[in-house]
Amino acid sequence: MHQQIYVNLPCKDLAASRAFFEALGYTFNPQFTNDQGAGMPLGENLYAMLLAQDFARTFTSKTLVDPRTATTGWVCLSCASDAEVDALVAKAVAAGGTTPTPAQDHGFMYGHGFEDLDGHHWELVHMRGLPPQT
Known part of the structure; x- marks a missing residue:
């Protein structure tokens, strides 16, 4: 499509x-x-x-919101490993970004993210497998 x-x-x-x-x-x-x-x-x-x-x-024609104060969505990117997630977050922080939440380990998925200079939220995840069946 x-x-x-x-x-x-x-x-x-x-x-x-x-x-x-x-x-x-x-x-x-x-x-x-x-x-x-x-x-x-x-x-x-x-x-x-x-x-x-x-x-x-x-x-x-809509108002552009300030991503530091409002969320309309965020970018989520997959990574090849937990280490790649952590390395990109570390680079983002070193370049002036911030981390809005701590890293999260859900077993099947590891994630962490950063906010860029404008406040746009970028989430990075490493999918280790499928979520557990409920």
């Missing part, structure tokens, strides 16, 4: 947001990057579009 996913995230300071994600090891596709937006590949056919707030407003 769908071939790609693009998560659009308004940013107060696009250059600072780019630097933050570059510190985590992400890159940007120059074909989809300029002074109004930055296309960040997350995986095969998965992208985050970091958008300057004024540019983001051109796509919606």
